[in-house]
Amino acid sequence: MLAPLKSLDTLPRQNASQVKNRWKDVVRQVRQSGSVAITNHSVVEMVLVDAQQYRDLTEEIQAHQSREQAVLDELANRFDERLAVLQRPEARDHLQALFEAKGKLARAPKVGESY
Template identity: 60%
Template sequence: MITELPDIQDLPRQNASQVKNKWGEVLRQVRQSGSVAITNHSTVDMVLLDADTYQRLTEEIHMLNSRDRNVLDELAHRFEARLEVLEQPDVRQKVEALFETKGKLDAHRPKAGVSF
């Protein structure tokens, strides 16, 4: 399950001077809320996270990367299987024969419907 994080604009804020001068208070605030936005000239410069939140985020990133790797491995396997078919010795003749038909059907009419 993906960790829900508040929007950066909704985080409690501390300016850089407060972080420097009142570190204990900042730590208490981080422990209470999970994260605090550190500002410099009223602009958020960084976000301070508690260790549990950081650990959850790194685990989720590893999980997502693993899932992406599995999807890419499956796609690569399917590509290799299709490429292997195209590398068969008689494929060129089959493709040329297909193009020579120019979309025309052979002598048999297509069968469709319940009666066929």
């Protein structure tokens, strides 16, 4: 599980010129804090992250996508099963009987304290 990521507003910042001219210092800062926000005209344009943190992020995303795909596959299977029931030859007769009943029940519903 990933450690919580810092808010973009709380990250240490370096402007683009500092990154270009003082790369070693920026690398050291990334290693110490995990990430550094790179600004251009005081606007954050990108974030440098440690390579291990990047690997962790990509693994977490892939795991999430796998879980998501498994859920979608399960839903698709359930849909296909229900559709197969509706496509059976006797389904038409059952549906026709429902329409002909016009909301009337063949027997009275059970009611009472025990139901």
